[in-house]
Each structure stands twice: as C-alpha cells, then as structure tokens.
Amino acid sequence: MTEQVFTNLTNCGPVSVYVNDGVVTRMRPLVADDEAEFRPWVIEADGKKYSPPKKFNLAPMVHAERRRLYSDERIKYPMKRVDFDPDGERNPQNRGKSAYERISWDEALDIVSSEIARVKKKYGSSAISGMTSSHHNWGIVGYKMGPFMRFMNCLEATPVFDNPDSWEGWHWGATHTYGFYWRLGMPEPFDNLQDVMKNSEFAVFWSNDPDTTRGTYSGQESAIWRTWLKEKGIPAVFIDPFHNYTNAIFDQAKWIAPRMGTDTALAMAIAYVWITEDTYDKEYVADRTIGFDEWKPYVLGETDGVPKTPEWAAEESGVDARVIRTLAREWASKRTVLTAGARGGEGSACRTAYGTEWARMMVLLQAMQGLGKPGVTIGGISMGAPADFETWFPAYAEPQGRMSHSTKAANYIPQNSTKQRLWRLTVPDAILSPPVEWDGAGFCGQSLEQQFEHFVYPAEGCSEIKLWYRYGGSFMGTMSDTTKWVRMYQSPKLEFVVNQDVWYNSETRMADIILPACTNFERDDLGEFAACGGYTTNSHTGNNYRVIVREKKCIEPLWESKSDYQILADLSAKLGIFDEFTDGGKTEIDWAKAFYNCSDLAKTLDWETFDKKGYHIINAPEDYKPKPSLRWFAEGRDCDTPDTGNPKRGTDKAHELGTYSGKIEFASESLKAHFPDDEERPVSPRYIESWEGHHTTELFEKYPLQLMSPHPRFSFHCHYDKHTDWLDDIPVHRIKKDGYAWWPARMNPVDADARGIRNGDIVRLYNDRGSVLCCAVVTERVRPGIAHSYASSAKYDPIEPGKADSVDRGGCVNMLTPSRMVSKHAPGMTPNSCLIDIAKWEG
C-alpha cells in the first residue's frame, strides 16, 4: 500500500489529503513541509505578546470532508424523472414527487442540449435562466462564478441577481450612512484585531456570533483571537435573543436578550442617553458627520412626541431600562468596539423588517463615539489580522478571478446582451405570477445609484423563463417562504428543469434531468484560503496566514460524476459553442495555470515549483505597519488602508467616505435625493414597529413565538449538512431520535412548559406558511417568546412529497419565514421577522 499526500483547499480551510490505492483515507489541516515557513506576526498589548500558532485551523465540518466525499447522498449517475418525456408528456406537476431512472451521459447531454437549443429557438435566449447556490466547492477554476457564468453568458441567458442574504440591512441601509457600497455595506476590517487588543476597553457584540460564523471562509483561524480577548478580560456584552456560542465562551460577559426586531429601539435609547447626558463626541459629530440636528429631534421625541428613553425602549424590547442606561454609560465612558456581525456588519438583526434602520444605527452610534479613533471601531473579531497586502492573487468575487470575465486568464470573453434580470428572492413569484418589480441591481457594489435602479420582469422585448438550469439546490433551506419554490417547480411554465450538483439537495429532485458533478478533490484547481476578493477584498485577514493552495485532483471522479467544467464543456460541444466556452479548448489545468500566471505570486515563484510543492504561505511583512480601519477618516487624513475597492482612494477626495457628502450621514443625502418621502427607510433612521412581531396583535395572538433562524454552526449554510453523517452526532447540529437525525429547535422552559413540550420531543413549528418538524431543545439560552432554529437545513423531506404545503421533516424552517421584504425599496429578505407557534408532534 503506497500512501500519497495531496494538497487541497475547502471553503473553510486548507487540507492535506491522504490517499491509499485511490481511496481517500484521511484529511488533516494542511501540513507544511517545514514549520519555519510560518513567520507569525506579533501583537503587543498590555505588555504581553500575542502570536498565532504555526498551523492552519479548519472549521469543524472539514474534518468530516472524507465522509462527505463518499456520501451515499452523492448524485452518482445522470438521472431522468421517470414521467418526463421531452417528446411527449412532461408532467411538470410531478416534480418533487416522481422517481428517477438512471440514464447515460449521452442521453442526458442530448436532452439538456436539445432543450436549450429548442427553447432558445422558440422563445429567444432570455427564456433560459438558471443560477448557482452560494459557497460552492472552493477553487477559482471550478467555483460557481466561473464555468457556470461563462456558460450562461455564452447562451445569453437571463441572469439572476443575488440578494445580499447575510447582510441585508447593511447593504440597503448602512451604505447610505457611511458609504462602503464597494464592500456592500460592511466596514473595512483592517487591523481590527490589533486595535481591539491594544485599545478597546469594552466590547459590544450585537447580533454577532463570530465563533459560529468564523469570518465567512476562515475556518477556526480567529478562534484564538477571541481566546486572547477573553483571557485579557475585556468586559463585554452580547445583545442577542439567543445566548450564542461566542457569548458562551465569554462567560463573564453580560447577556442582553431583546425581542426580535426591537434592536433599533435599544439603539435609539442609547443615543438618547448620550444626547441627554452629553456623553457623545461632539467634535467628531460636528466635523465628520452631517444631519445630526435633523435626526436629534426624533430621538428626543420632539417630532413625534415620543422621547426614545430607556424606559420607552424597555417597553419595546423587554430589556430593563436600567440595563439599557448602564450599557449606554459604559459604552460612552470606555473605548468601545462594536462587533455587529461576522464582517463587522451582518447579524440576524439586519435580516428583519426595517433591518436597514438597525444597521444605520450601528454606524451612527459608533459615529457618536468617534468611529475610527483608537479602540472605537466596528469589527467582527473574525477579520483584521496583520497580513501581506501587496501580493495580488485572483479570487472568485472579482472579475479577474472568474473564467467568465478574466481578461488576464482568457482570450475570449463571452458577452451577454440579454437585458432581462430576475431577483433571487422573487424567482418563484416571477414564474408563477408575473410581472414582478423591484429596486436594486443585486449586489450593488459599483455605486449607491445601483440601489435605485428599477427592474421589471419580464423585461420589455424578453421572454418569460421557460428553461431553468439549477446548479446546486439549497433554497428550501436558505431563502424565504420557500414552499413557493415547490410551486414554482411544478409550474407548466417551466418547460424544462435541469439540476447539476454533487449531492442531492432540497431542490434536486424537482428537476427533469439531474447531472452528477464532482467535488474539488476529484478535479484540478487552485485558490487562496478565505480570499473571495471583489466586494470583500483582503478577506484573508480572517486568517493568521495567507496561503495559496494548488488544489490537486486526489482521486478520479467517483461513480459517473464529472467536474462542472467538463459537464458544461460537453454541453457546449453539443451546442456548437465548445471553443467559445473553453476559450479554444482549455483544460482545467490550463485554466489553473492561466490564473496562476497572471497573479503576483507567479513573478517570484514559477508554476512548476508551486505545482510540485502544492501551496505557498505568504507571511505578513516583518516590518508590518498597522493601518487601522477608518483611523484615516477620524484623523482627517487620506485613506491609507489597503481597501482597494474604495473609488476615492488615491484621488483628491481620499479623505472622504463613500456617501454623497463624504461624511457619516445622520440624514442620508442619497436617500434624500432618491426617496425623500420613504417612510419605511426614512432619510434619518427611525425605529419602526415590525410588520410581523409583537405589535401585529391579531397574528401575534395566533402565533406568539418569534422564530430566529441565524446562520448555522456546524455546516456552511446547507453545505455539509445531510451529506456528512458524522455531523449528525453533534447535538448542536442534528439530534438522532428513532433512527432519524432531526433539526434542533431551541425554546425557553417557560414556553416549553406552556405547551407541554419536553426536551427531546419532536415538535411542529408552524404558521400559515408551513409546518416543519424539529427536535425540541429546551434551554435557558433563549429568551422566553423566542424559538431559535438555524437556517440552512439541506434536508427537505416532505411527508407528502410533491405537495408544497406538506409538513417537512428535514428542518427547513425557512419555509415558515415571510416573503415580505425589508421595506418597499429595500428588497432584502427578512427571515427574522417571523411569528410561529410550536406544538408537540404526535405524528
């Protein structure tokens, strides 16, 4: 038996893959050839030196990657729905219900390519649409942004805009307060760690669980930072209806648990205390912000007769007034870091009705305390380590990191002239009951104006969608009000549905043809750990070390699976667009080399050497000089951070923010210019009662529990759930009972007792939108009146398959969440404005 070791990279960390006789036997965190390749940075604080260990730290599920690779849930062969006949009865009404039969690759490719050709000829290319799921298997050659987008652009299909599903309020709200639209509303993270370690005296974690969300792609790299902060003894509060897992680590922190959707009221009361007690940074407010005097009367109650006192906020939020007042005083009297989401901004509180107002208030509160001054920042405590910022390496979220757009890696770039667009959240509505309209061009990272662009589907001169090409299939567990996806799939208006994926996911069995793709362990690729580029430039600062990894094909594709690129190349050949799609016949290795050779790394390390070694660590410079986030702005200097997306950087306006005024805006100039009379996202932020919460009396009486469904801890959204059975032995993730792995739903003993529910009972979470079965976890860690169950179950398991209103056993609680958007002109999802009730399930 000869053991081979390959390097590879996942969306949660780099690995060494051990292969014996063509079988993967183990996967470890990438083992460096020599420890000396790591040169740890040092942060000095309080006379102590802090340095990360010389190793890579994976997210937990990556340790189970081998199990996922060989999962029984893999799509092993091309499949056809048994009652689908492209030349006869298509039976779309049976999608989600009927069985599948194995077919050959030839037959599958023939059907898919001839359907593409037929629909294109009959309706035009705009009748074709499709989209990928997020956070697909890592690697810039094979990542979802590359081959799929290139293929769809070759077809000139209708693109679907993604909604900023993890940070809606920041995208649609905070951008109008402090700019950063080029980071989609999140603040720059640079040197956050150093600044917090050295300068912060108090940490406010608001709707943030960095130990669970891990700086998105950085695995457990930042876990040690939080250990340092805990051991340093930094006083902290956690504002979250759930006593989250980071809060559990900071066991001496104060847990403040408001009702869902009332965070903005809390924030207003904090501002009220500062204004009335004269404890805000008046000089900063005068010099660095505008509109304070327009907004202040609202806080004081001069405009609506309601002073936003702690007592008022206590009524709204259920948090005692004395706690709110004490919090406000602590915050003002200490150098305070606000940590309000994985990337500084994010968090469940921003995915609610009027979540824009909370995100805007987070920025404004810090502005009142001098945002950017030492220790007074907004950061996630999961990004912002010292790092090298000079070496550019392509990443998936930037055009040069996608084979669809990279002029450096490709000779030919296909142009898509189709003007029509879809909005991810309303794709089912668009299919079932057009027309649909919305504002905003998806991820609005190019300008604030992109948010004001109005879209109508179907677009003039374009066709409704007839062919839906789905790549991945997570939406039952990730979008909102998701039973409508079932209804969409069963619509005869979708004449053909194809699904391409590695594993069976919640939407897979709603396709007519299923195509088996392979993982990144079965193909060649390369990439950088945690670096997505684009709107999150330098996201590798969530790591302790930058590392570029050659993702080696460790084994041949299993069963009859093929790489996504190969599948699309095969289809392209059938469609007569092989050269266009493959850029003249490029293999995956050719693409990998092309991407590598356009990187800065290639200037000092040739492909052959890199390919042989398999990885390259880029250490922070020895003479590293920290340039903390927004310090330049606070000090009135030009932007000196490596925030390369900042369009004012390097211009004569480099000292300005990305707002219209260049300052922090208590009254937003961009909203004033475009939607001056919007009562739902007013020019100055306000607390607005949720359209689904404790004030909606009739509904609240019927469904008295607020469902909170944040991002999950032991899967990456849907990835790894369902396909990695070892995770089912982790009770935070799933709970095994009677031979089934149930999704947990957490509730306070008060609510459980009132319903006769005991820990471990199977319960039904329900409202008018659906019913989902979960395993009850009765815990002191949720506020009474709240049910906590993570979003992102990959298992959609309807008791009556094919019925949209069937009870789901798999735990897709997103079925219960509302379709309604953040507000009229802010089309973000609002899963955390959701009323339900829970009953014991007697089956």
Place this chain on the structure above:
Amino acid sequence: MRLGMLIDVTRCSGCYNCFLACRDEHYGNEYPGYSAAQPLNGQFWMQMKEVEGGKYPRPRLNYIAIPCQHCQNAPCIDAAKDGAVYRRDDGIVMIDPEKAKGQDQIVASCPYRVIYWNAELQLPQKCGLCAQRLDTGDKQPRCVESCPTGAMAYGNLDDPESEISKRLKEVDPEIFHPEYGTDPLVAYAGLPGRMIAGEVVLEGSDVCAAGAKVTLEGDGVSLETASKTFGDFEFERLPQNKAFKVTVAADGYTSQVFDVKTHTDVDLGEVVLTK
C-alpha cells in the same frame, strides 16, 4: 517518559474539531498492531459532553472533551485477560485488537465509559492517543493538532520543558471524577461545578447595581464577590448538594440573606435591596 494531555475547559470553544478529527483518523482505517477500524455509529473515542448550567438570563455552557484517560491505575488492564489491555512504556493504555476479541468485560470495567463495543468485530475499542501516528513521526494526536484555541496540550509529563509541563504549571489541574481513583494521565482545568447567581437591584435606582457585596458561606468555605457592572453576581464551580448562605449587601440598603442548596444551579433572580 509518560505522555499525557491537559484539557482546559475554560479554553474550549466547543468547536468539535477534536471529535471530528478523531473520527477521520479512525473511521474505516485499520492500524495493525494498534487498532481495528472504527465503525460508523456509536463510537466516539473523543467524546464531547456539553454541560449547560445556570438559569435564564445567566446561563453557562461548558464542554468537556473526554478521551480515554490513560489511567495509571487502569481498571481495564485488570479486567482484561491475556494482557489484552496493556500500558506502553510511554503510559498510553492500548487495547490489543487481536487479544481483546470477545472480551466485553473490558467495556464494562471503565468508569469513564470511554471504551466502546464493536459488535461486528466483537471487540472493545478506544482512544490510543494516536499512538500509530506518534510512532511514525507525528508530533501530537489528531485531536490536539485540530484544536484552534490551545484548549488541549500534549506531551511528556516527565520533561519539565515539555509543552504540557509548562501548561500544567499555569493552571490548577484537576482530575475528572477523582472519586474513580484511577490516576489518569489526562488532566483537566476549569471543570464546571454548581453555580449560584443573581442580579442585585437597588430600589429607586435607574441604573444597574455594580459593586454590591455578595458573600457565600458554607461547606467550609467563605467567598466574597462584588456585583458586576450590570448588577450580576455569581459563584461558580461550587460543590454539588451542599448548603450555602448567600448574603447580598449594599451601603445604605437592607441586606438580604438566602439559604441555598446546590442540588441544581440556583439563580436568585433580581435581588431587590430596599433602604
């Protein structure tokens, strides 16, 4: 040389990396002379025990990682026939995957319940501290390698310069279940105990009551703490099933006294002191 581990509960973030890395090392992989392949279900050689303590709104969550304790007075060695369980020179307690066949009494002998029965192979199985790796050059077991927070330390207990010896000096090491009397080579720090907590509220005040004096007496101890910024106080790591007297006092207010028994964690809720 005695190899050992330190598991620092206060540093554990509950990420389960150790739990999963252990499965990756052993599931389906046979290491001749060391261990048979671990089956899919029911065996967790690195067990994770989640302990929720306290009451709303002052809960606690701790995780106790429980591998084989590699006892120096190991009941499993005594229970085994034909030397099927043995101690290596470096202290690692090993189950011989050949000799141990059919010996289910080995499973029952372990008070920590960290020996598992493989019904298919008729074999007791457990953590061997990744001896198969340590013998071929790896520096630490897979669980320790995967730990992101340094909650696990490993090394030679008899070398004062080893990582584990240094770490043991920094903490107050404890034995998990000392009453078993098995003298483990695995040490712990920060194991949770009972907790008594509450919040001091001063009547008529519109802010939280920091700095109130809270004392606890009983079971031969006398502890004092002050309420924290938000008025909360807690005594942690107390013994189970003992009686304590808790006194809450603030200058100018009437003290309150509580008799508390630690059958469970106790939260006194809002303790309102009046003038």
